[in-house]
Amino acid sequence: MAFIDYYKTLGITKNATENEIKRAYRRLARKYHPDLNPNSKEAERQFKLINEANEVLSNPENRKKYDQYGKDWKHADQFENAKQQQSQYQHRSSQQGGFGGFDAGDYSDFFSSMFGNAGENRGRSTKFKGQDYNAELNLNLEDVYKTHKRTLTVNGKNIRLTIPAGVKNGQIIKIAGHGGQGVNGGPKGDLFIEFTIPTHSMFRRDGDNLFVTVDLDLYTALLGGELVVNTMEGKVKLKVKPETQNGTKVKLKGKGFPVYKKEGHFGDLIVTYNIVNPTHLTEQEKSLFEQLAKLR
Amino acid sequence: MTTKDLIHVNQLCESYQVEVSFFNELHEFGLIEIIQEEQNLFVPQEKIEDVEKMIRMHQELHINLEGIDAVFNLLSQMEELKSELNQVRNRLRLYELE
Numbered sequence: 001m002a003f004i005d006y007y008k009t010l011g012i013t014k015n016a017t018e019n020e021i022k023r024a025y026r027r028l029a030r031k032y033h034p035d036l037n038p039n040s041k042e043a044e045r046q047f048k049l050i051n052e053a054n055e056v057l058s059n060p061e062n063r064k065k066y067d068q069y070g071k072d073w074k075h076a077d078q079f080e081n082a083k084q085q086q087s088q089y090q091h092r093s094s095q096q097g098g099f100g101g102f103d104a105g106d107y108s109d110f111f112s113s114m115f116g117n118a119g120e121n122r123g124r125s126t127k128f129k130g131q132d133y134n135a136e137l138n139l140n141l142e143d144v145y146k147t148h149k150r151t152l153t154v155n156g157k158n159i160r161l162t163i164p165a166g167v168k169n170g171q172i173i174k175i176a177g178h179g180g181q182g183v184n185g186g187p188k189g190d191l192f193i194e195f196t197i198p199t200h201s202m203f204r205r206d207g208d209n210l211f212v213t214v215d216l217d218l219y220t221a222l223l224g225g226e227l228v229v230n231t232m233e234g235k236v237k238l239k240v241k242p243e244t245q246n247g248t249k250v251k252l253k254g255k256g257f258p259v260y261k262k263e264g265h266f267g268d269l270i271v272t273y274n275i276v277n278p279t280h281l282t283e284q285e286k287s288l289f290e291q292l293a294k295l296r
Numbered sequence: 297m298t299t300k301d302l303i304h305v306n307q308l309c310e311s312y313q314v315e316v317s318f319f320n321e322l323h324e325f326g327l328i329e330i331i332q333e334e335q336n337l338f339v340p341q342e343k344i345e346d347v348e349k350m351i352r353m354h355q356e357l358h359i360n361l362e363g364i365d366a367v368f369n370l371l372s373q374m375e376e377l378k379s380e381l382n383q384v385r386n387r388l389r390l391y392e393l394e
Binding site: 026030033035036038168170171199204205206207211 | 311345348352353356357359367371374375383385386387389392
């Protein structure tokens, strides 16, 4: 538990007037308010900190106590004394002009040890939606090829999710009502899950299309033939045209990735040929290649 | 026939402790849709999240309605840019080394 310099947090001096505190707080609140910084964990952290600083400094009693004991918070006796006064603060700090949707879990250990849960019962009776939670889920490309169910543990609660086929890397889905408790009987917040899908697959993905590079031997490339390639749903046989050039792309329609929330719709698989020249040529092979070269 | 879930404006006023005039102003600014059924005013349920944001911006950050309008436009542009950035990032992954 580290000492928090609330004056520094609000960017004001120790001699700041009430008006200066208010101004500094409002300015920073506009900068870090979660509504203006959606999905920003850093802004959320800053916002909680400035709320906490305001909670302390805008209340003359809290400010006095903070100024008196703040830096010496390690002195247990003083803290014991402070804790005894906690119940008084719970009633007094109800109209500090702070923001709704701010609950006890939003305060630092430092704040809680000095002021208890002073901010918990601030006097808003307005109903507001609870805090939104954010979570990350790592999945493989193969995992998101098919719709599947998965159980996640968020804040100690198990949530059974259906993950639709075709979710994309970086995509965020909302699970309504699985966030924090509402304020004053307001609805629960939502849970936002961001999917991370690493590129550890033989396939590369761009939207609903998949890309794969396959090796093709020189002779099949020159004379044509057949080649077996992997798709997400098993192997398929491809006809290779004679005189196929290195880097040639072939599109396999409907063999790509499922389109998100469009059952039965698939992107394409784009196969790129990488022609592999023979190595360790025998004398006879060299001679034959020389003959071929002379014919050109 | 499509159905729409609606919330009575009076209920919202009670929950959020704001005047009906606030909702009317939001409507006049084109920030929310208000549906009138006989003498009753309703807000579509799917817009409640936005309405809450607007109330918070107004009450907590003292942003006026012009400001809320500007903020919502910028947030919507930010969302589009984020989605575009994600698409570009995913496309770049095609060229990452194995």
